[in-house]
Amino acid sequence: MNAPALLQVSAVSKRFGGLAALEDVSLSVGRGEIYGLIGPNGAGKTTLFNCMTGLYDLSAGHIHLEGVPLHGRKPHHIVEAGFARTFQNIRLFANMTALENVMVGRHPRTRAGVLGAVLRTPGARAEEAAIHNRARELMEYVGLKNKGRTLAGHLSYGDQRRLEIARALATEPRLLALDEPVAGMNPTERRQMSDLFLRLRAGGLTLLLIEHDVKLVMDLCDRVAVLDYGRKIAEGEPALVQRDPAVIAAYLGGDEA
Ligand SMILES: Nc1ncnc2c1ncn2[C@@H]1O[C@H](COP(=O)(O)OP(=O)(O)OP(=O)(O)O)[C@@H](O)[C@H]1O
Numbered sequence: 001m002n003a004p005a006l007l008q009v010s011a012v013s014k015r016f017g018g019l020a021a022l023e024d025v026s027l028s029v030g031r032g033e034i035y036g037l038i039g040p041n042g043a044g045k046t047t048l049f050n051c052m053t054g055l056y057d058l059s060a061g062h063i064h065l066e067g068v069p070l071h072g073r074k075p076h077h078i079v080e081a082g083f084a085r086t087f088q089n090i091r092l093f094a095n096m097t098a099l100e101n102v103m104v105g106r107h108p109r110t111r112a113g114v115l116g117a118v119l120r121t122p123g124a125r126a127e128e129a130a131i132h133n134r135a136r137e138l139m140e141y142v143g144l145k146n147k148g149r150t151l152a153g154h155l156s157y158g159d160q161r162r163l164e165i166a167r168a169l170a171t172e173p174r175l176l177a178l179d180e181p182v183a184g185m186n187p188t189e190r191r192q193m194s195d196l197f198l199r200l201r202a203g204g205l206t207l208l209l210i211e212h213d214v215k216l217v218m219d220l221c222d223r224v225a226v227l228d229y230g231r232k233i234a235e236g237e238p239a240l241v242q243r244d245p246a247v248i249a250a251y252l253g254g255d256e257a
Pocket residue numbers: 016019021039040041042043044045046047048088
């Protein structure tokens with residue numbers, strides 16, 4: 001028998017009143033893959049991330065990470081299970097420093113807990129120092145060395161996106177889901193981000209990537225799935241999917257409307 005996929009999405013539907021945002025979507029992501037999720041605006045990509053990460057209840061279906069059910073779990077349980085994400089609309093603590101934002105990401109993995117941190121027990125202090133060091137390492141890793149003291153809200157847009165990734169990495173995920181991570185970036189920044197994603201994969205992480213930049217998807221992704229009106233209309237190697245008539249029709253249809 002084959003080992004289970006890292007992430008298995010099985011027949012997931014999500015309805016908002018009369019709108020079927022997702023309809024019977026199944027896909028599986030293997031360990032070490034960079035898996036792209038593409039599709040026209042409103043296709044259901046972010047909704048699928050929200051279903052995977054516990055922000056939305058499923059209307060139907062199941063989601064498993066290494067065989068462990070994620071559906072019905074709270075977002076923090078899903079983070080603890082090893083699934084981290086970033087947001088299409090950046091969600092940082094704007095009035096905290098960049099470094100503090102990353103340190104917050106680390107807290108699901110700490111042992112001393114909130115009480116230890118408040119009471120400043122020796123164990124909690126040692127842990128705090130370790131968190132601080134790891135946060136600095138991650139800042140450097142994503143290209144934000146020397147920006148640790150800057151308030152998150154004062155960082156450039158591209159740097160805020162990098163910071164979101166550092167914060168997600170601080171939770172020590174096995175799977176990282178990125179919702180349009182290079183939106184609004186220039187070509188140089190996009191290349192830097194591609195390099196970052198490849199380094200992350202080389203380090204053993206599996207990546208799930210929502211992205212409208214076709215070139216980036218073609219260059220980076222091992223496989224892509226295409227959503228259109230909440231349904232998966234194609235899946236496979238990027239070069240093949242790009243030529244799929246149903247995919248071409250979906251994108252042209254979007255322009256028409
Ligand atoms: N919380 C919600 N309540 C009601 N409708 C929602 C909600 N979230 C998403 N939708 C609807 O579900 C559909 C899919 O939206 P979603 O944000 O998942 O699309 P997307 O593929 O991420 O699009 P984009 O590329 O523009 O980010 C849209 O019609 C959207 O209006």
